[in-house]
Amino acid sequence: MTPSNPRKLEVVISFLEMQSPPERAPAIVPPGKVAIIRAENPTLSFYRYLYNTVGEPWLWWQRRLMSDEELSAILAKPETHVYVLYVSGVPAGFAELDLTDFESDNVIDLHYMGLMPEFIGKGFGKYLLDWAIDTAWSFKPTRITVNTCTLDHPSALGAYQKAGFAIYDRRTDIVDDPRDTGLIPHIDHHVDHDGHPASDTPDRESDPENANNADSDTLIVDFPDRAR
Numbered sequence: 001m002t003p004s005n006p007r008k009l010e011v012v013i014s015f016l017e018m019q020s021p022p023e024r025a026p027a028i029v030p031p032g033k034v035a036i037i038r039a040e041n042p043t044l045s046f047y048r049y050l051y052n053t054v055g056e057p058w059l060w061w062q063r064r065l066m067s068d069e070e071l072s073a074i075l076a077k078p079e080t081h082v083y084v085l086y087v088s089g090v091p092a093g094f095a096e097l098d099l100t101d102f103e104s105d106n107v108i109d110l111h112y113m114g115l116m117p118e119f120i121g122k123g124f125g126k127y128l129l130d131w132a133i134d135t136a137w138s139f140k141p142t143r144i145t146v147n148t149c150t151l152d153h154p155s156a157l158g159a160y161q162k163a164g165f166a167i168y169d170r171r172t173d174i175v176d177d178p179r180d181t182g183l184i185p186h187i188d189h190h191v192d193h194d195g196h197p198a199s200d201t202p203d204r205e206s207d208p209e210n211a212n213n214a215d216s217d218t219l220i221v222d223f224p225d226r227a228r
Contacts, residue, residue, distance in 0.1 A: 009177050013170065015171075016147065016161070036084065051064075055114060057187065058151055064183045092115060092119040093128055099139070146160060
């Protein structure tokens, strides 16, 4: 396919919410030199590095489409909180909270979250998710939202549910495959070009036992750039 005639992907988006803090101990820091630091006024190049590296395996494309000016304006907003996970001084992932609707509706959105590929499966994902949830609740909202889709890691939905989120809405979108438009390299993905799970990928969404035991350390989320 060509950029002018890209294949289409069918994407099922699940919208989730949490209406009260989870009843658990605060996020437990994994062993080693681990820190989460807010990137205050992150540079455009650093943010694109985080977004592109974390998101490429899951076909994140929305912010790749944005001009430097458009993305810089989002990052400069005081309501955009970007937190970077560091392991032994190396960026290992990030979480982004969007407080745009906090003042008007008392809602905080967990807008993005993910790990660098090299740090998946090492125990950092659950910590980052729990930490992001705890941080969001520290602002005293009445509701925290997040969404995930079928392009994300197969464990993502179950990980969010295990963390305390509940689905309140779903929708299906048809999108251009970003590998065909040139935004993302032609990489293998757990969803085929028809939007269906690849044959060797477990269908955790239809398997409650797998979903409840989802490895939240592999959690990655993105879709769509929130326009609610």
